[in-house]
Amino acid sequence: xxxxxxxxxxxxxxxxxxKAEVISWFRIQEMFRFQSFHMYxxxxxxxxxxxxxxxxxxRFNVKDIHGDPISIPPKDSTQVYRYAIGGxxxxxxxxxxxxxxxxxxxxxxxxxxxxxxxxxxxxIGTFVYGALxxxxxx
Amino acid sequence: xxxxxxxxxxxxxxxxxxxxFVPLLFIFGNKQFGISSSLRHVCAACAPSSISYFNYDWKxxxxxxxxxxxxxxLGGFLGGWVFANPEPIAISGSTISDLTALGVQxxxxxxxxxxxxxxxxxxxxxxxxxxxxxxMVGFGARYGGGCTSGHAISGLSDLQLGSLIAVIGFFxxxxxxxxxxxxxxx
Numbered sequence: 001x002x003x004x005x006x007x008x009x010x011x012x013x014x015x016x017x018x019k020a021e022v023i024s025w026f027r028i029q030e031m032f033r034f035q036s037f038h039m040y041x042x043x044x045x046x047x048x049x050x051x052x053x054x055x056x057x058x059r060f061n062v063k064d065i066h067g068d069p070i071s072i073p074p075k076d077s078t079q080v081y082r083y084a085i086g087g088x089x090x091x092x093x094x095x096x097x098x099x100x101x102x103x104x105x106x107x108x109x110x111x112x113x114x115x116x117x118x119x120x121x122x123x124i125g126t127f128v129y130g131a132l133x134x135x136x137x138x
Numbered sequence: 139x140x141x142x143x144x145x146x147x148x149x150x151x152x153x154x155x156x157x158x159f160v161p162l163l164f165i166f167g168n169k170q171f172g173i174s175s176s177l178r179h180v181c182a183a184c185a186p187s188s189i190s191y192f193n194y195d196w197k198x199x200x201x202x203x204x205x206x207x208x209x210x211x212l213g214g215f216l217g218g219w220v221f222a223n224p225e226p227i228a229i230s231g232s233t234i235s236d237l238t239a240l241g242v243q244x245x246x247x248x249x250x251x252x253x254x255x256x257x258x259x260x261x262x263x264x265x266x267x268x269x270x271x272x273x274m275v276g277f278g279a280r281y282g283g284g285c286t287s288g289h290a291i292s293g294l295s296d297l298q299l300g301s302l303i304a305v306i307g308f309f310x311x312x313x314x315x316x317x318x319x320x321x322x323x324x
Contacts, residue, residue: 005166006202010209011216013159018217019145020152024248026229029237032309032316035230038149043290045153050171050295053161064168071168075283075293075300086282087289087304091311093274095320096267098249100286101174101279102210104272107248109211110218114254114268121272126177128273129280130191136281 014106023106025098032095082138093125143221146228160295169202172288174279176200176207218248240324253324263323274311282307 020042021027031039056062057070064070075083094100097118099107104122108115129136147155163169179200182192226246234245244251258264279285282304284293290308293301 003201003205006169006205007209007212009159009162009166010206010211011213012209013156013206014210014213014215015217016147016152016155016213017210018214019147020149020156021146021227021248022152023214023218024227024229025250025254026227026233026237026245026248028312029316030229030233032312033233033236035233035236041149042153042156043286045150046157046291047294049154049157050160050291051297053157053164054295057161057164062165064165066168068168070164072164072296073170074296075289075298077299077303079283079300080303083282083289083300083303084307086278086280087307088278088311088314089274089307090278090282090285090304091308091313092315092319093271093276093278093311094286094308095312095315096271097275100275101177101207102285102287104275105173105207105210106214106218109214109216110222110248111215112247112249112254114249114256117259117268118272118275121269121274122177122276122279123180125273125276125278126174126280127181127185127192127276129277130178130181130189133191 013102014109017102017106018110023099023103023110028095028098079138082136085137093122097121144223146223157291157295160292167202170288171292172203172284173207173210174276174285174288176203177276178280179204240321242324267323278311 017023022039022042027039030036054072062070099118101122104115104119108119160171163171179196182194182196182200185192242250242252253264253267259268284304286308289301289304294305
């Protein structure tokens with residue numbers, strides 16, 4: 001039952017993604033063609049609100065609802081290869097399918113059964129990464 | 139009165155709401171906002187193997203991710219089916235003319251039906267777009283250590299250099315596909 005809140009948060013997030021139209025292949029094309037401010041506005045405003053929130057949490061040592069300190073794990077910035085290469089591969093996939101993982105889930109829910117295909121692809125990709133991990137430069 | 143449930147939301151409403159999931163998950167669950175890890179937990183749950191990357195207690199670490207992802211499916215059902223916007227998405231005229239020139243004909247809904255359909259899966263172009271694209275999303279997200287939510291939103295919110303490098307990569311990859319590869323696929 002303690003986990004039920006995450007389902008509720010997920011529903012809210014999926015609803016916002018859908019209403020923001022960021023799950024649209026067309027919106028992603030618009031973004032990568034620099035032909036609309038919409039996606040930049042959504043992502044930029046989200047980062048701004050997230051950034052202000054994180055700074056407030058850090059400055060004032062905000063605790064979670066159980067009174068525990070909030071842990072914000074840093075990314076390992078020495079692993080330049082993984083971010084550059086992995087990020088670029090992700091970007092290729094993002095533009096090809098027109099969707100990143102959150103939108104893939106929301107598109108499936110909106111009734112587009114064909115999205116099963118990129119989702120299965122994403123699972124295979126995840127699995128292959130797990131299998132090849134130690135052989136890849138990080 | 140409930141028109142707003144059906145209509146699309148402008149960026150200055152939707153963007154800040156998306157950003158609020160960062161503090162929401164920190165405060166209510168001490169969790170860092172991110173989506174793509176759910177795919178790893180599905181692999182760990184469904185394909186138990188000798189691969190150490192999938193050898194961990196996925197129920198303990200991943201149940202919240204999986205429920206969150208399941209919730210996103212439900213949210214998509216509510217936003218894109220129950221309260222679906224009856225109008226086509228108001229994309230820019232220049233995007234419509236660029237895509238029309240490439241051969242896209244269907245501008246209804248979230249995806250162009252002429253590319254995303256089961257028959258097109260039998261062509262190499264359709265296979266690359268749908269299955270190959272999905273593969274790169276999953277592979278790239280784990281290799282790069284996160285997706286749009288984990289890096290662009292959570293990571294940049296915490297001013298992480300690694301996330302900035304990843305996001306530059308996201309855009310580099312997206313620009314390559316949009317401008318150099320998609321013309322050969324449609």
